[in-house]
Amino acid sequence: MADPKLVAELEEKAKMIRRSIVEMIGDTRRGHLGGSLSIADMVAVLYYHTMRLSPGDPNWEDRDRFLLSKGHAALAQYAALIDLGYIPQEELYKLKDLGSMTQGHPDMRKTPGIEAGTGSLGQGLSVAVGMALGLRLAGKDSKVYVIVGDGELNEGQIWEAAMAAAHFEVDNLVAFLDNNGLQATGCCAETMRTEPLSEKWAAFGWHVINIDGHDIGQILDALDEAATVRKKPVMIVAKTVKGKGVSFAENVAGYHHAEMTTEQYKQALAELA
Amino acid sequence: MADKLELRECYGQALVEAGRENERIVLVEADLRKSTMGELFRQEFPERLFEVGIAEQNMIGMAAGLALTGWTAVANSFAVFASGRAFEQIRQSVALPRLNVKIGGSSAGLTDTGDGATHQSIADLAIMRSLPNMTVLSPADGIEMKQAVKAMLELDGPVYIRVGRIAAPTLYDEDYKFELGKIVVMRPGKDVTLAATGTMVAVALEAAELLAKEGIDARVLNVHTLKPLDEEAILAAARETAGIVTVEEHNIIGGLGSAVAEVVSAAGAGSVVRVGVEDVFGQSANSYEELLAAYGLTPENVRSKARSLLQKA
Numbered sequence: 001m002a003d004p005k006l007v008a009e010l011e012e013k014a015k016m017i018r019r020s021i022v023e024m025i026g027d028t029r030r031g032h033l034g035g036s037l038s039i040a041d042m043v044a045v046l047y048y049h050t051m052r053l054s055p056g057d058p059n060w061e062d063r064d065r066f067l068l069s070k071g072h073a074a075l076a077q078y079a080a081l082i083d084l085g086y087i088p089q090e091e092l093y094k095l096k097d098l099g100s101m102t103q104g105h106p107d108m109r110k111t112p113g114i115e116a117g118t119g120s121l122g123q124g125l126s127v128a129v130g131m132a133l134g135l136r137l138a139g140k141d142s143k144v145y146v147i148v149g150d151g152e153l154n155e156g157q158i159w160e161a162a163m164a165a166a167h168f169e170v171d172n173l174v175a176f177l178d179n180n181g182l183q184a185t186g187c188c189a190e191t192m193r194t195e196p197l198s199e200k201w202a203a204f205g206w207h208v209i210n211i212d213g214h215d216i217g218q219i220l221d222a223l224d225e226a227a228t229v230r231k232k233p234v235m236i237v238a239k240t241v242k243g244k245g246v247s248f249a250e251n252v253a254g255y256h257h258a259e260m261t262t263e264q265y266k267q268a269l270a271e272l273a
Numbered sequence: 274m275a276d277k278l279e280l281r282e283c284y285g286q287a288l289v290e291a292g293r294e295n296e297r298i299v300l301v302e303a304d305l306r307k308s309t310m311g312e313l314f315r316q317e318f319p320e321r322l323f324e325v326g327i328a329e330q331n332m333i334g335m336a337a338g339l340a341l342t343g344w345t346a347v348a349n350s351f352a353v354f355a356s357g358r359a360f361e362q363i364r365q366s367v368a369l370p371r372l373n374v375k376i377g378g379s380s381a382g383l384t385d386t387g388d389g390a391t392h393q394s395i396a397d398l399a400i401m402r403s404l405p406n407m408t409v410l411s412p413a414d415g416i417e418m419k420q421a422v423k424a425m426l427e428l429d430g431p432v433y434i435r436v437g438r439i440a441a442p443t444l445y446d447e448d449y450k451f452e453l454g455k456i457v458v459m460r461p462g463k464d465v466t467l468a469a470t471g472t473m474v475a476v477a478l479e480a481a482e483l484l485a486k487e488g489i490d491a492r493v494l495n496v497h498t499l500k501p502l503d504e505e506a507i508l509a510a511a512r513e514t515a516g517i518v519t520v521e522e523h524n525i526i527g528g529l530g531s532a533v534a535e536v537v538s539a540a541g542a543g544s545v546v547r548v549g550v551e552d553v554f555g556q557s558a559n560s561y562e563e564l565l566a567a568y569g570l571t572p573e574n575v576r577s578k579a580r581s582l583l584q585k586a
């Protein structure tokens with residue numbers, strides 16, 4: 001069981017990430033609110049507890065790697081990168097501005113701390129598998145963490161990567177499945193049925209752990225378990241709520257990519273205070 | 274030097290030679306390594322070749338991941354699949370982040386003669402040329418292939434290299450020095466220019482012989498680097514001769530002909546006539562020569578295009 005003090009600290013970090021996501025969009029911009037909020041707890045645990053990082057040296061050779069295969073949720077990653085000093089504070093208010101570091105989707109050539117180019121869905125898991133193999137071949141003990149969306153599972157390349165990760169027995173790769181149940185047009189189950197998820201990943205040869213993706217203690221425990229797995233990639237299937245923490249956006253597909261009125265913006269900040 | 278060299282063998286051998294000198298080179302293959310000749314590399318460096326099965330999209334993504342962890346990743350498949358099936362992965366995971374991934378497009382052009390239209394590649398140069406940050410190479414013979422592979426591996430960034438499945442006539446001797454981005458004048462000439470790439474350089478040289486017999490002095494250019502294009506040599510040819518006939522084993526849309534026409538027209542420097550596959554798909558044939566003839570990729574057709582260009586001038 002995770003230390004309650006640590007859990008409380010990480011819960012605060014997750015709340016800070018959610019506030020920053022809301023602030024990035026504000027009441028004048030449009031942004032990927034729902035899917036960024038749903039991963040905030042996992043991002044908080046990875047950046048503030050699990051990953052071996054050196055914020056002052058973003059390209060430190062021995063760092064762990066974090067990839068967002070669902071690149072549109074970059075706001076959650078930007079929030080952590082801004083807080084940790086990879087990205088200057090003022091970028092918080094420049095989301096999608098011309099020349100900004102907070103591009104609509106993560107761009108490693110524009111933004112310190114971003115590890116690859118993702119956004120067009122279904123590609124990040126393959127890149128993560130390549131990274132995991134590259135690190136292993138180089139004799140490095142760094143780990144690769146990747147968050148995959150559930151809507152993204154519609155893409156065939158995800159399953160190519162799923163096969164490859166198991167085939168090459170990469171055990172320095174830990175994936176989270178952000179199972180918020182919604183995609184751009186609506187409900188995943190109606191758009192394209194991908195259930196049963198855990199069984200599919202297990203059948204592809206992955207070590208599967210099922211958790212509540214908003215329970216910091218469960219995220220910590222899952223990562224502890226993942227660290228003990230050998231010869232298999234790990235998929236943590238995290239049941240989440242799209243828009244988590246902002247009541248009007250929770251479980252509403254319309255907030256996949258949305259704007260907020262001034263009133264909604266104030267309400268969202270108040271709920272995350 | 275042999276009269277002819279198998280281009281893909283030269284490609285595979287060059288990768289092995291590079292692999293001996295540079296232990297950071299890795300290969301990713303999609304169940305075609307015995308055709309791409311990545312197999313030669315596997316035999317010597319089994320731990321540095323990743324076979325991903327018939328999954329080109331994942332192949333490119335994994336190559337990107339390997340490049341991101343410090344490896345020079347070479348991903349090989351047939352040109353049609355490497356450039357087409359995995360285009361979107363090359364665009365986002367490789368070209369956009371400017372990664373050190375090399376893409377070997379094997380069995381390029383019409384050289385997969387028997388397999389027909391599904392396996393022939395007549396759009397790869399157009400596709401790859403359209404991507405920012407991408408370098409596009411199309412060597413003419415086995416000697417140049419080996420050197421182009423070396424140059425590609427020394428360059429830090431994405432490269433697409435076209436490799437035909439034929440024994441190509443050897444045009445260079447061993448002391449040839451490949452210079453990336455620099456057109457080679459294979460034959461000086463003042464009347465008309467034949468600018469060719471890849472396997473068509475040999476055809477252009479034969480066409481120049483035919484023209485010489487008719488008293489026409491044709492300049493022949495080997496455009497082994499489609500991107501970045503040697504604009505200076507193109508414009509000099511356009512200005513110093515009556516015009517340029519481009520020759521490529523590729524659709525006339527988007528490849529060498531288009532690249533040359535873009536440069537020449539922007540400078541108002543003269544005329545360009547394109548010889549290539551005229552916007553139709555290929556087909557199976559029992560011989561490569563028969564297929565080339567069916568699509569006008571012959572010295573005779575190049576000669577006649579050059580003559581008509583001269584008549585108009």
